[in-house]
Amino acid sequence: MTKRAARLFFFVSTLLSALIFTVLTIDSHRQFPKLTNAAAIDERVVAGKHVWHRENCTNCHTLLGEGAYYAPDLTKITQQRGAPYLREFLKDPSRFYSEQRDGRLMPTLALSDQDIDNVIAFLAWVGRIDTQGWPPRPILVRGSAVPGVPAMLGVPPPQAASRDPVELGRAAYNATPPGCAACHSIVPGVNIVGPTLAGISATAAARIKSPDYRGKARDAEGYIRESILDPNAHVLTGPTYAAGGRSLMPADYGQSLKPEQIDQIVAYLLTLR
Amino acid sequence: MRYRSQRVAYPYFVVAMLLFGLQMVFGLLSAAKYLGPDPLLNVLPFDVTKVIHTNLLLVWLLTGFMGATFYLVPEESRVELYSVRLAYVQLWIWTAMGVTAVVGYVFRWTAGNKLLEQPFPLKIVIVIVMLMFLYNIGMTIRASGRLTTTEGVLVGGLACTALLYLPALFEFDNYTVSVFYRWWTVHLWVEGVWEMIQGALLAYLLIRLSGADREVLEKWLYVIVGLTFISGILGTAHHYYWIGVPRYWLPIGGFFSALEPFVFLAMAMYAYYAMRRSGLVHPNRMALHWTIGSAVFSALGAGLLGLAHTWPAVNKWTHGTLITPMHGHMAFFGAYVMIVLGLITYALPGLTGRSDESRETSVGFWAFWLQVAGMFGMTMAFAAAGITQTYLERILSIGYLETQLKLQVHFLMLVATGAVFTLGVALFLWDFFFLAGRPVMAVPAPADATPAGAAVR
Numbered sequence: 001m002t003k004r005a006a007r008l009f010f011f012v013s014t015l016l017s018a019l020i021f022t023v024l025t026i027d028s029h030r031q032f033p034k035l036t037n038a039a040a041i042d043e044r045v046v047a048g049k050h051v052w053h054r055e056n057c058t059n060c061h062t063l064l065g066e067g068a069y070y071a072p073d074l075t076k077i078t079q080q081r082g083a084p085y086l087r088e089f090l091k092d093p094s095r096f097y098s099e100q101r102d103g104r105l106m107p108t109l110a111l112s113d114q115d116i117d118n119v120i121a122f123l124a125w126v127g128r129i130d131t132q133g134w135p136p137r138p139i140l141v142r143g144s145a146v147p148g149v150p151a152m153l154g155v156p157p158p159q160a161a162s163r164d165p166v167e168l169g170r171a172a173y174n175a176t177p178p179g180c181a182a183c184h185s186i187v188p189g190v191n192i193v194g195p196t197l198a199g200i201s202a203t204a205a206a207r208i209k210s211p212d213y214r215g216k217a218r219d220a221e222g223y224i225r226e227s228i229l230d231p232n233a234h235v236l237t238g239p240t241y242a243a244g245g246r247s248l249m250p251a252d253y254g255q256s257l258k259p260e261q262i263d264q265i266v267a268y269l270l271t272l273r
Numbered sequence: 274m275r276y277r278s279q280r281v282a283y284p285y286f287v288v289a290m291l292l293f294g295l296q297m298v299f300g301l302l303s304a305a306k307y308l309g310p311d312p313l314l315n316v317l318p319f320d321v322t323k324v325i326h327t328n329l330l331l332v333w334l335l336t337g338f339m340g341a342t343f344y345l346v347p348e349e350s351r352v353e354l355y356s357v358r359l360a361y362v363q364l365w366i367w368t369a370m371g372v373t374a375v376v377g378y379v380f381r382w383t384a385g386n387k388l389l390e391q392p393f394p395l396k397i398v399i400v401i402v403m404l405m406f407l408y409n410i411g412m413t414i415r416a417s418g419r420l421t422t423t424e425g426v427l428v429g430g431l432a433c434t435a436l437l438y439l440p441a442l443f444e445f446d447n448y449t450v451s452v453f454y455r456w457w458t459v460h461l462w463v464e465g466v467w468e469m470i471q472g473a474l475l476a477y478l479l480i481r482l483s484g485a486d487r488e489v490l491e492k493w494l495y496v497i498v499g500l501t502f503i504s505g506i507l508g509t510a511h512h513y514y515w516i517g518v519p520r521y522w523l524p525i526g527g528f529f530s531a532l533e534p535f536v537f538l539a540m541a542m543y544a545y546y547a548m549r550r551s552g553l554v555h556p557n558r559m560a561l562h563w564t565i566g567s568a569v570f571s572a573l574g575a576g577l578l579g580l581a582h583t584w585p586a587v588n589k590w591t592h593g594t595l596i597t598p599m600h601g602h603m604a605f606f607g608a609y610v611m612i613v614l615g616l617i618t619y620a621l622p623g624l625t626g627r628s629d630e631s632r633e634t635s636v637g638f639w640a641f642w643l644q645v646a647g648m649f650g651m652t653m654a655f656a657a658a659g660i661t662q663t664y665l666e667r668i669l670s671i672g673y674l675e676t677q678l679k680l681q682v683h684f685l686m687l688v689a690t691g692a693v694f695t696l697g698v699a700l701f702l703w704d705f706f707f708l709a710g711r712p713v714m715a716v717p718a719p720a721d722a723t724p725a726g727a728a729v730r
Contacts, residue, residue, distance in 0.1 A: 003422075003488060006495035013499045017506035024525070028453065028518050036449045036517045046446045053385030059320035064516045065593030066452060067387055070306070070319045072673035073593050099310035102674045103681075107318050122448075129449060132523070134515035135667065136589055142672040174670075 048122025080182035082250030169268025274623030278354035285340025292333035307684040337613035349424040352417035403435035422491035430469030449517035483551035504532035530583035537576030544568035563615030570607025599655035626713035640700035647694025658683035
């Protein structure tokens with residue numbers, strides 16, 4: 001090969017690569033609105049994006065898997081933890097985490113309520129971007145999607161193994177959304193953000209008989225269903241369960257889940273011992 | 274050194290080395306924070322130390338590139354620099370920008386876009402400095418009417434660096450679009466046009482150090498840069514996984530990223546054969562170490578460790594884990610840090626009026642081997658942490674925080690090997706500032722005083 005031929009190789013291959021890249025970029029722009037649900041980008045989302053940049057969030061957290069690796073990925077965080085919790089968390093992270101227990105703590109950012117709402121709106125929009133099935137399994141902040149299962153036994157498949165309602169409920173419980181497992185463990189004594197659901201049927205049966213119970217449920221199944229659909233029907237006192245008498249659990253599962261999904265999750269929870 | 278104006282490279286190297294030292298402080302601080310609890314949580318949290326660590330790297334490498342260019346262009350074009358004064362003014366503005374950025378980050382003045390955190394006014398300053406620099410170089414080459422291939426590739430790489438910084442000036446409301454264009458700057462810098470710079474500096478050093486035939490080396494330089502762009506431009510696709518872009522970027526990213534190791538392998542073979550043919554005769558053996566080191570370490574770090582996680586089926590699990598800094602640290606060190614240190618080591622005897630043999634000090638060798646060993650150890654620590662994280666957090670779906678607590682031993686390893694690396698850097702700085710001598714005022718060596726094989730062809 002002569003130097004002339006080498007130069008020609010350089011120019012032709014570079015130009016050709018750049019040309020293909022440009023064409024693909026134009027085509028990507030054509031598809032961005034649909035893939036990113038761009039119609040849902042409103043003022044709050046844009047303002048939230050500014051908060052995200054201003055507070056340098058990306059230099060600890062990842063979003064869409066991009067950023068720094070010092071803090072959890074936040075791509076699906078609003079589907080896992082919900083706005084009521086995130087609002088309280090962003091006001092004072094040290095209420096929920098401690099350096100002694102978790103090794104790390106997010107500094108308190110002194111955000112205004114408006115900033116907090118905006119950044120949650122931004123994260124909620126990000127959570128609905130078409131990420132081609134990523135992450136393949138939920139990335140959790142704390143806890144485990146398969147609590148109580150020793151690693152050596154292998155992981156139950158994230159999809160339901162059969163059409164049995166209990167099995168379908170187990171899969172839904174561990175999926176994001178709805179993200180039940182991101183806050184509730186099924187191991188006795190392990191409370192992540194919400195209380196453990198181990199032995200919930202017995203606990204529920206006892207709870208509705210207690211004099212300070214304020215809900216309308218008549219049995220354990222009714223209590224569990226009521227807790228999912230209306231978390232404020234009976235608010236438990238726990239270190240991270242509620243703020244100002246209101247539960248930190250999202251109150252919109254009645255809209256976001258189908259009735260049969262709720263039936264399945266209830267059926268699954270009733271089996272927990 | 275043949276031309277008086279090449280001396281302007283020295284203050285550039287001084288600034289680069291000071292910022293390199295500072296980068297280590299913030300790197301060690303960031304690594305120590307992984308061990309937690311963090312006594313500086315409310316004073317200097319991780320995001321601040323990390324942003325300073327990465328930005329100092331970018332700034333000092335660019336300072337090194339610019340110094341190297343000011344050293345190389347007069348020699349290649351056989352003419353004095355167009356304006357030495359402009360080069361000094363540029364350095365002052367550039368350094369002031371860098372210091373302002375670092376101080377700004379401490380006080381939380383940031384654009385918050387990974388690696389492009391420079392606030393908008395500082396981005397404008399960067400563009401102005403780039404233009405001053407390119408103008409100075411362009412006028413120098415124009416005055417001489419002589420442009421060698423090596424110098425052409427170098428200046429082309431620097432001009433494209435400036436051009437590709439422009440997307441960073443725009444803001445997009447759609448986060449996916451903003452990520453899409455962020456990679457035009459970041460990826461096309463480090464896996465595109467900076468490789469032009471690395472290739473050109475490597476070619477220059479090989480021509481000078483090995484005395485190998487310029488025509489042959491420059492021919493292969495074209496081939497290497499051509500291969501870089503074939504794999505690098507469409508290889509941008511490996512950053513377009515899972516971020517809300519069309520699905521076709523996945524196979525494109527997989528295929529073209531798989532070609533990238535060949536580019537680095539070609540570069541390593543290029544260096545090896547050039548050295549072998551000429552029999553390693555150059556007396557500046559430290560410069561030889563850094564030059565060959567750069568070719569080998571970039572093949573490992575950028576080539577192989579890049580490929581370790583760019584295949585879509587692998588990246589699905591490793592995306593956003595500590596596997597990324599495993600690759601990032603060794604790639605940056607091999608491809609860019611080592612080549613700049615190589616050029617500084619090569620240029621120092623000329624700049625300080627000493628003999629080439631004078632660079633062969635035990636401090637210099639310790640600096641080299643401690644950095645190599647430290648970086649190798651850090652890469653291993655990140656790899657062990659990243660693989661464990663991928664398994665526990667991504668495959669078993671165990672919580673992020675619980676997983677991080679299980680990685681503590683690897684973070685201890687990271688801090689320890691990072692300290693070894695920092696010691697190597699400290700010795701390099703010691704050598705540079707206290708043992709290499711001060712720059713000479715007069716041009717000492719007539720053109721025929723350089724080794725015969727290294728003469729300009």
